[in-house]
Amino acid sequence: MDAVVDVRGLCVSTRDEQGADRLIVKEAEFAVSRNAVLALIGESGSGKTTIAMALMGYARPGCRIAAGSVRVGGTDVLALPPRALADFRGKRVTYIPQSAAAAFNPSRRIMAQVVEGASIHGLMPRAAAEAKAVELFRALSLPEPGSIGRRFPHQVSGGQLQRLMAAMALLSDPELVILDEPTTALDVTTQIEVLRAFKKVVRERGTTAIYVSHDLAVVAQVADRIVVLRDGEIQEQGATDRILVAPQHAYTSSLLQAADPTLRSFRQADRRGDPGPPLLEARDLVAGYGPAGADGRPAAPVLTGISLAIRRGSVLGVVGESGCGKSTLARVVAGLLPAARGRLTLDGEALAPGAASRTRDQLRRIQIVFQTADTALNPARTVARILGRPLDLYHGMAADRRRRRVRELLDMVRLPRHLAERYPDELSGGQKQRVNLARALAAEPDLILCDEVTSSLDTVVGAAVLELLDELRRELGVAYMFISHDLSTVRAICDEVMILYAGRKVESGPRQTMSMRPLHPYTDLLIASVPELRMGWLESVRPAVGEGPGKPRYADAACAFYGRCGLRLEGTCDRRAPETQRLAKGAEILCHRAEQELLAGQAERSRTISAPVTVT
Amino acid sequence: MNAVMARLIGARVAVCVLSLLIVSGLVFIATSLLPGDVTQEILGQSATPEAVEGLRRALNLDRPAPVRYLEWLGGLLTGDPGISLVNRLPVAEMIASRLPNSLLLAGMAAAFCVPAALFLGITSAIWRGSAYDRVVNTATVTTVSVPEFLVATLAVLIFAVHLRWLPAMSYASKIESVGQLLRSFALPVATLSCVVMAQMTRMTRAALLTVLDTPYIEMAVLKGARPMRVVLLHALPNAVGPIANAVAFSLSYLVGGAIIVEIIFSYPGIARLMVDAVATRDMPLVQACAMIFSAAYLVLVLVADLCAILSNPRLRYR
Numbered sequence: 030m031d032a033v034v035d036v037r038g039l040c041v042s043t044r045d046e047q048g049a050d051r052l053i054v055k056e057a058e059f060a061v062s063r064n065a066v067l068a069l070i071g072e073s074g075s076g077k078t079t080i081a082m083a084l085m086g087y088a089r090p091g092c093r094i095a096a097g098s099v100r101v102g103g104t105d106v107l108a109l110p111p112r113a114l115a116d117f118r119g120k121r122v123t124y125i126p127q128s129a130a131a132a133f134n135p136s137r138r139i140m141a142q143v144v145e146g147a148s149i150h151g152l153m154p155r156a157a158a159e160a161k162a163v164e165l166f167r168a169l170s171l172p173e174p175g176s177i178g179r180r181f182p183h184q185v186s187g188g189q190l191q192r193l194m195a196a197m198a199l200l201s202d203p204e205l206v207i208l209d210e211p212t213t214a215l216d217v218t219t220q221i222e223v224l225r226a227f228k229k230v231v232r233e234r235g236t237t238a239i240y241v242s243h244d245l246a247v248v249a250q251v252a253d254r255i256v257v258l259r260d261g262e263i264q265e266q267g268a269t270d271r272i273l274v275a276p277q278h279a280y281t282s283s284l285l286q287a288a289d290p291t292l293r294s295f296r297q298a299d300r301r302g303d304p305g306p307p308l309l310e311a312r313d314l315v316a317g318y319g320p321a322g323a324d325g326r327p328a329a330p331v332l333t334g335i336s337l338a339i340r341r342g343s344v345l346g347v348v349g350e351s352g353c354g355k356s357t358l359a360r361v362v363a364g365l366l367p368a369a370r371g372r373l374t375l376d377g378e379a380l381a382p383g384a385a386s387r388t389r390d391q392l393r394r395i396q397i398v399f400q401t402a403d404t405a406l407n408p409a410r411t412v413a414r415i416l417g418r419p420l421d422l423y424h425g426m427a428a429d430r431r432r433r434r435v436r437e438l439l440d441m442v443r444l445p446r447h448l449a450e451r452y453p454d455e456l457s458g459g460q461k462q463r464v465n466l467a468r469a470l471a472a473e474p475d476l477i478l479c480d481e482v483t484s485s486l487d488t489v490v491g492a493a494v495l496e497l498l499d500e501l502r503r504e505l506g507v508a509y510m511f512i513s514h515d516l517s518t519v520r521a522i523c524d525e526v527m528i529l530y531a532g533r534k535v536e537s538g539p540r541q542t543m544s545m546r547p548l549h550p551y552t553d554l555l556i557a558s559v560p561e562l563r564m565g566w567l568e569s570v571r572p573a574v575g576e577g578p579g580k581p582r583y584a585d586a587a588c589a590f591y592g593r594c595g596l597r598l599e600g601t602c603d604r605r606a607p608e609t610q611r612l613a614k615g616a617e618i619l620c621h622r623a624e625q626e627l628l629a630g631q632a633e634r635s636r637t638i639s640a641p642v643t644v645t
Numbered sequence: 646m647n648a649v650m651a652r653l654i655g656a657r658v659a660v661c662v663l664s665l666l667i668v669s670g671l672v673f674i675a676t677s678l679l680p681g682d683v684t685q686e687i688l689g690q691s692a693t694p695e696a697v698e699g700l701r702r703a704l705n706l707d708r709p710a711p712v713r714y715l716e717w718l719g720g721l722l723t724g725d726p727g728i729s730l731v732n733r734l735p736v737a738e739m740i741a742s743r744l745p746n747s748l749l750l751a752g753m754a755a756a757f758c759v760p761a762a763l764f765l766g767i768t769s770a771i772w773r774g775s776a777y778d779r780v781v782n783t784a785t786v787t788t789v790s791v792p793e794f795l796v797a798t799l800a801v802l803i804f805a806v807h808l809r810w811l812p813a814m815s816y817a818s819k820i821e822s823v824g825q826l827l828r829s830f831a832l833p834v835a836t837l838s839c840v841v842m843a844q845m846t847r848m849t850r851a852a853l854l855t856v857l858d859t860p861y862i863e864m865a866v867l868k869g870a871r872p873m874r875v876v877l878l879h880a881l882p883n884a885v886g887p888i889a890n891a892v893a894f895s896l897s898y899l900v901g902g903a904i905i906v907e908i909i910f911s912y913p914g915i916a917r918l919m920v921d922a923v924a925t926r927d928m929p930l931v932q933a934c935a936m937i938f939s940a941a942y943l944v945l946v947l948v949a950d951l952c953a954i955l956s957n958p959r960l961r962y963r
Binding site: 082085087089112115116117118119120123124126128131132133134135136137145146149150180181183184197 | 859860861863864865866867868869870871874878879882883956957958959962
């Protein structure tokens, strides 16, 4: 039998405050054969990480491996005494965690951490281990492989840390590598580079791996077999192509459906919008941190020259990778971070840059919903009090009416009324995000700024929240500024889309223009980087140019995207800042290249851009 | 060392100096507000107003307070904290005769407490939730809740009066051998430790637990590192800042807060000197003692801050 991993009847339990045991993994059984990659897929709470950790004989504090057997390469892992277990971990099975940024010790140099496993287990002399590490760094296409190990974790970007983690895991030539959501915390453009590096190394070395993820599209690129998990139970397992094409279990089908926002039919019909003046208009916004210089620009500018307009009842999508300034834009519009320069108007009426000098009514009309409902809701207040506060503040409602209105709001966001007396801790992630949304709705705003509202939610839950947003827009005529790193979600629900790169608006236009060529080179890269739910997608994508995301080095005098642009013009793009041009498709882009040149450059790409969403 | 760190450290030192200046003002004001007057203490209840007035003039107490403050501050800066109003000896001399005793007591207590507290804190963090951890926790809470005069009195009653194992009084001056030194200091050091160690142990444990819950510690475990290695190599370097702060707070208590211990064990230290000076309204002496305590506290906190800054690689390497 050539199964490297053989798991039988695995049960993991937790103990709650009352001392009662509860199973979080129930009777898991699967096997992984040599040189194969198995994916454990499921939403949060499905037990996928718990199973992955049990393969190393490890259970998080508060959890206990209750029953079953785990055999890795013939060793019964669960029967190993502590000392033998420590010898086993990091030598025969290695682990790549979700957030490399958190899993690297901040006070030790990278190389010391990468070779630590090898030196603990006495696998090879330090010098040999370092040489091998450098070789792996090179194989994983890390910059400056010879010297990157001398840095500290904070001196390296997130995507690079994730690859360094892979080098750490592969250094001891383990029988099994466990990758736990290794690309989830990364931007799509970074994710694709990391995935490519992982896949290459895994294939070249013939590594047996278990890939834990919630993202089917990513799994489709790397896994040979898929195990679908839900609430600690295996729903179905099978070869990747079979699962993707012919899922047998209803839950797998729902995962497949939720993974592709273009499959959802958002109603587009009544998006004529209001012909009058825009609800919110911004002109040449400049914002950032630090004291303003002589020209009124802040010392550390985050946004430069941003203009936008949102019509009543319409949705503007703002897309970009982390650090591009999209959350800052929401904070500027809300007045939390006063703009250094530029003008904001609400219904034609000037808005003061800072929230403190806006009128209460202006404050009421623009509400913000933050990314993490966990931290945005006061844990010491009941839902009723959280929702009652804006009712009291903006509408001066008496206790009786307030109670009624709280019930209405809960109905509006499709939450059961009895949740009113609960505390945020007692709610699930999706429920918290709905409360968060209800809190914004309580003010009866004209515009809601949604900052990555679905990013921390599971795909299925996130899809439900998106549908709710769309319904509310139709019923209440509220407008949204929908901020996301996920272009496919934005294309599915927004009327207008704006792409930010390094604090500049590189492309903007009606949503259908985002799937029409020519595109701004960055938009093009962004679209090409969104994983598609089919095998072989990763191989079909052209590798990107340049050094990958990070601080643009040519920020001021040149085009910010110069370093990563596949269509850059030497001597122009690195010298002069580009100007906005209008394209025939009805969008504006910030680029030196003429429309025809862009079109020619992008036509080369073999893969087709997904068709626009069908209008129902 | 880079520019950012130099700036940070410079700022800390500057804040420290400024704090000390403010403290000097507060000490001066506070001592002026104390009820009673040194002239009445010296001359007694039956002194005539003329005699009191004469003495006030002779002691320069009739001049306006701001002038006296500036003179005193100038004296401090040049190393001369003035002359005792009661026995006309230079304050510097009086303090010089007592300060070494206090430092010796504090040093002995620290030499015992810091390693012991760190050991208890670290081990109870490693075995979190175990019987050992619970015993350490209960013991530290208990000792920190019992007032030190009670601990000291009980210790004297048991070990000195009933068992006659140890001397009830400590005189630093009569010590000739190490054994004698230990015997003579055993009770005061033990009493001080009761108060100080509990705090340090608990803070060390808490700081370490915060670090032990981080993903990089889990990663170290999954790399196959043994518990000792995980704690000493991975966790401890990241807990240096908070632990140094806890130690500094506790040690500052040893310098200035040993009053009760010094009195119960009739120990000729600086805290007792200050208490006596308050009783006789000998303001220059009170002020000088207060400044020494404040300075010691600020220096300790500054050292802890520096430890935290220097142990942070984000600041060390940009």
